[in-house]
Amino acid sequence: MSLDGSYYLVLAAVLFTIGGIGLLVRRNVLVMFMCIELMLNAANLTFVTFSRMLNDIGGQSLVFFVLVVAAAEVVVGLGIIVAIFRRRADATADDLNVLKG
Amino acid sequence: MIAAIGGFVVPHIEYTAILPELILLGVAIIVMTVASLSSRPFPAGLWAGVTAAAGAASLGAAWYMSNQVNSRGPHTTIAGAIAVDGYSEFFLVVLSIAVILGALVADNFLRREGLDGPEFYVLAMVSAAGAMFMSVANDLIVVFLGLETLSIALYVLAGYNARRRESHEAALKYFVLGSFSSAIFLYGVALTYGATGSTNLARIGAFLAGNVLVSNGVLLGGLALLIVGLGFKVAAVPFHSWSPDVYQGSPTPVTGYMAAAAKAAGFAGLLRVLFSAFGLMRADWQPIITVLAAVTLVVGAVLAVVQTDIKRLLAYSSINHAGFVLVGLAAASAAGLSGSLFYLLVYTFMVIGSFGVVTLVGRTGDARHRLDDYRGLARERPIVAAVFALLLLAQAGVPFTTGFLGKFYVIAAAVDARSYPLAILAILSAVVGAFYYLRVVLLMYSDPLPAAGRAEGVALPPGTALVLVLASLFTVAFGLVPGPIVDFAHRATLLF
């Protein structure tokens, strides 16, 4: 017995939303970054679920692409974060507001 | 076919179709390798030259492909993931030009700031390749890959000036928001896949043509998220908020390049997705695009009025330009599409040229970007001032420049589609636009501030000079004789 695909879809949607809201409410840059990863993986979960529902393996192969991209993002993102917050104890996004208006 | 049930078939790869991308990526890898293997210092300007040459090569390849397409007709390749058509080649040309001009502007900048090195150019070429993949993509996942390649390279470029705090801030903001929007886009891809069973644009289109969906919520949701993701890239309001900050904070040549390439690629993806895959759902996306266009036009123009920093001003003005391109898109017609393409082509020259001037005037430290820094420029550097004036006036839409034709083209499309309010809004935003462009022009031609003792004059190095000449020549020459580029943009849609 397997669960109906829609459960996975809903779960993915919830994860996506949690990621999105997390991004909006958290000030720590690293946490924000993790929220984005959460969103990406929610998308991955959706892909896989649809792949199963549609009986099409293409969707699952797409996940690999996404994982690679996410990894690249991690590298660059962390690099940027490190470059900025090298000399700091905490890393909050709100400290960056020189550019505005 | 990427995959077929029961067996893995290696698709046929037509290398010429992705030759420009391959050239840029190849050169990028070679440069990186050579630079890291050798410990000797390289002559100044070498990397810029190599990059420009690579850009020229990719331009040649794109032009060759364009002619091929003209004579043989369009097709898809690599399992249908890549489209070889006038549209693709059009954007390949535009992006190659952006690479060439961007490299030429950057050369002087990097040397001046003591940042010269291969990394910058490698990143630029990689990002260009990503942008190109976005443009030629006939598959949502390829769009995504191109988008990410482009974006990740740009995140780094934005923070390239390690000495400036603004640069870091720009990079981080761009990164956080860019990733956020990428995630949204990806989720949109997933939903679309779920609703139609494919990520291939042509197949999505065919599916929509062949089936009537009873419950299309997933599909519509996916489409909405796709629009958001790409709307972010083109800095459509309300997804624009990153762009002023990033434009201001990034090293100026990056800003110019980014404004041209990222916007072109974003629109390439958006237009292709909406027309090719969702052309039949026009009724669903047209209102959204119309509203986006309207809001983008107004916010861009109105906010530019109150700016005192030239880069921010140009950032908002580029938001306004995005609004114009969206006007063409909102017409949802062939004329509108070619209008949008035309606009992007001429915009590339205007914006890189403009930021070229801004780079010069920023001088060492890349910090003199207040509008007051432009006072009396005409006296000190009449040619630079004249070129800047020309490019700004062209952006304002003065006749006999490509800038006017671009605006005309999209507005004509809007009128033809009977969206009169949007057309009027667009042209009124151009009126507001004229205000801030003219303000800068007049500042250049007024007397310099007495207090501003100029330690450093505005230099005009040959690379940037070439860019300025090219940009202004293009702007005026094709403003006078627009036939060739109008045809070019027109063909890009006919062969679609």
Place this chain on the structure above:
Amino acid sequence: MIHAAPAILLLPLVGFAVLTFSGRRLGDPAAGWLATAAVAGSFVASVLVFAALVGHDSAHRSVEQVYYRWIPVGGFQVNVGVLLDPLSITMALFVTGVSTLIHLYSISYMKADPQFRKFFVYLNLFVFSMLALVLSNNFLFTFLGWEGVGTCSYLLIAFWFDRDTAASAGKKAFIVNRIGDFGFVIALFLIFSRTGTLDYRGVFSHLGGVSGGWATAVALLLLAGAVGKSAQLPLWVWLPDAMEGPTPVSALIHAATMVTAGVFLMTRASPILHLTPVSLTIIAALGAVTALVAATVACAQDDIKRVLAYSTISQLGYMFLGVGATAYGAATFHMVSHAFFKALLFLAAGSVIHALNNEQDMKRMGGLAKVLPVTAGTFAVAWLAISGIPPFCGFWSKDAILGAAYGKSPILWAIGVVTVLLTAYYMTRLMVLTFTGQARWETARPGGSPTPGHSAERPAGETQGGHGDHAGEPHEGPWIMTVPLIVLAGLSVVGGLLDLPFLNLEFLDHWLDPVVGHQTNLAYQSAGLKVGLLLATLVVALSGIALARGLWWRNWRRPELEPALLANNYYADDFYSRVFTSGGGAMSRFLAAAVDNRVIDGTVNGVAALARGGGTVLRRAQTGYVRNYALGIAAGTVVILGFMLSRAGS
């Protein structure tokens, strides 16, 4: 010699052009002589044309000459051309004749004025314009002359431009005239829209079947023009101020010629006036009232030229009365005789002013008959003429009008007769104060310096012609000043012969018949009534003279006879200045400051401020906090999603 007609117009024009472009080379007196010669030549040409016309039989005494097509637009075709008929040639004759004399006079009068040449430039241009006015064969070319004389009038009134009063008076004259011209122009529009032409012959031959309303409108609009030009009520206020100009100008333009253009126009348009009896009545009444009102004001003026100015207005009122009574012949007769004696009065007054070093106040004159015998003698002739004493011309012409007025309405006649009384009164007062009694000018001018006050003919410090060569005692001017006086005096004596009301000697009436038709009411009056009316006015005139002599002889201080109301012209100037200058000025300032600046430009700038304000407000959304940006993106996403999903499933 009908072919001499172009020369009438061309000679003054050529004089004008030559003086404009090479006046400096000619030098001072030569320029004046050239101008005089041009006008004299014009007079000769007029005589030749007149002789030629006399040679035609009376039915064919109308010759049209077209010189070139001026304005051709569709159905609107206007030529530059002349209509030589008894009316126009009569006008041309007396205009060129009087002009010649006044040109001559001016050569001496304006001597040593730094703008001597310019004066003659203007004068020649004036003569050309006046001739165009009277000779034209169409309304529009007449209008050209009409406005041309107005312009010259402006230039000449403001001739001594460094005096603010002169400058303002010139401007006032032009603008008040323009108010009348506005009516003229509308009349032309109306005429064209009904008849499709502006040629006199064309218009008058297309009058069949026009409505009475149209005719009345045209007549009254033309009257508006005439009222402006001829300084009738209610547009009379400019003429007294026009006395700021040099005295020859007052004589020529503001007495003899230009101001009579209104009467000429009415006479010219008589075929239209005939269609509208109500207009005729209005014209007659207007003329009568103006005659009376101006005469009362003239009784209380001190400035010699202002007395004459009001007198001119009053006399012009007579002419309008004549026109209104359809006595065009009489009106023209009075126009001509008035030109003689009024020009004479002004020139003689100029001679006085000249002699007294720019004194114009009669209260500072007196006893001049002894030192200025020629002036006094000729002045006396004119005085009797204007007062209506036979056999001088004024008697005959005025009575012709009064007789016609009686035919029209005894009330009008009565007003006219009262005016006769007043005319005789104020002219006698003028005569007495100026030429008799003790000489007040010696005492009034201690140290020989010009008196301060309103009456300076020239600004202090500038010498006037004829003064540099003598000091102290006033004396007569040179012959070129006295000859015109004597000639005009002679004409004032014999001018009556033009049109005597008995023995079928009404030459002028008969002469004009082909133009205006035989309309004179005199013809319908019995001989007894005629004589009775003549005698009645004569008695009235004589009693006016007697009254003035009794009141003013050796007694020049009589403020009780000069009520402020009259001295100030019924406060009309104050009224106009309050309504138009102050009121209009206030409105203009309101429009400029409030409407234009605040409302209209305010809206424009407001739109700009709105854009800027919008920018300032929207700018606040760009906080610089990346999370806020993300929130914006998320919100946008939600809205778009919401919109899309709202379309789902349908």
Place this chain on the structure above:
Amino acid sequence: MIPVSTASGGFPFPILPAIVIAPAIAAVLLFFLPRGRPGLAKAVGIGASLVTLGLALAMAVRFETGQPGYQFVVSHSWIPAFGVSWKLGVDGISVFLVAVTAVLFPVAIAGPRTGEDPKGYMAWMLLLEAACLGSFLSLDLFLFFLFFELTLPPMYMLIGKWGFENRSYAAIKFFIYTFAGSALMLIAMLALVFIDARSTGVVTFDLIANTTAQHVSSGIGAVLFLGFAAAFAVKIPVFPFHTWLPDAQVEAPTGGSMVLAGVLFNLGTYGLVRFCIELFPRASVDLAPLMLTLGAVGIVYGFLVAVVQTDLKRMIAYTLVADLGVVVVGLFGLTTQGISGGVYQMVNHGVSMAAMFLLIGMVVDRLGTRQLTAMGGLQARTPILAAVFIVVTLSIVGVPGLNGFVGEFVMLLGTFLTHRWWAVAAAVGMVLSALVFLWAYQQVFHGRPTAHAAGVAVADLGWRELAAVAPLVFLIVLLGVYPRPFFERINPSATRVVAHVGQVTGQYPPAVAEGARP
């Protein structure tokens, strides 16, 4: 049908493009001239404008009388994708506007003193000339719009760089305001083209094609008419869209003021005839009361506001609003006289107003102030200047014998035939204009010099200044005394326009306008 003659008129080259391109080429040449050679720059500027004048006069001389249609027409496909062609032609309505433009530019370039950077000044002036000439000659809506808009940047620079103290506000206001007006025209133009295209199947911006098409319904036509009218109303400017004018006119350098007053406003009034009336006859008839009212109100309003101004240039600037209101009233009478006279008045007004601003520039240069209260008594010190000034003043005031009267009378007569009361209201202007101009003249030239004026050394007109103003005075007299050759060329085209309006709407002016006698 509108007859079109492509005959070259005997010129060895296409004359109309030459007229447009000559100043443009010179402008570009000037750009590459070395900066340190002001004399050379001036020579090039004056020379090029004189060459253009020669070409334009030759064209006007060879212009065939009695032809209602377009002559010397050249047409090249330009942007086929848009249905745009490079099509130039001239008819009776434009021929003298071209000629007077070509006359005024050399005067405006050579007459007033140029400030700093003569090279840039000359270049902008010549570019402006090319744009103006191009606007008058374009027979393609798109091309017209391009040229029409191209007038803005040069004028903007002329005001903004060479103007008086408050120039940058004035320059931007000028640009933005007029740009906003033409923005609406662009939309209307596009809408017209596409609506016509839906009926004919061909997208074309060709003026003649769109004039003859007449597929627009009357309701939409009215909207499009207003779109076009917006651009022209701002440009002319018609009350209440005029407030940019005093600012621009006051701040502009003398040459710029001359061109503004002499040429640029003609673009607006020309546009009303060529585009508003010809393209939208129905709307023109329907909306004539609106235009007439705006014109008539503007006349009274302009003069009333002018009379209380204390700045000489500002005062005269307001009279422009009024004078141009008269032209609007004339044109929308929609009679031969109205349109012919209106066109004639554009020529007159261009000449007279350019001369007026040239003279004002001379006065202001001499006295170093624009304030009327600081002037006075100039006539004694500069009699020639005063004499020329009074001639020009009288011309503008409309004294017969000079040019202003002919145009004004004819066009108001024309309007009187169809819209009686508006013509009457407009005629009030003849009183008010006398009031304003004589008041201005009095304050500048009459009386005694004020303390300020007396303290400045003042010379009368020099030979250079006389030479600059002489051709204008000559034209003022010629146009007033012998207008026939001009009308003979204007009339057929004006009649064509009126007939076109009549054909489309069935409303013809009264027969008397065309010469029928009762």
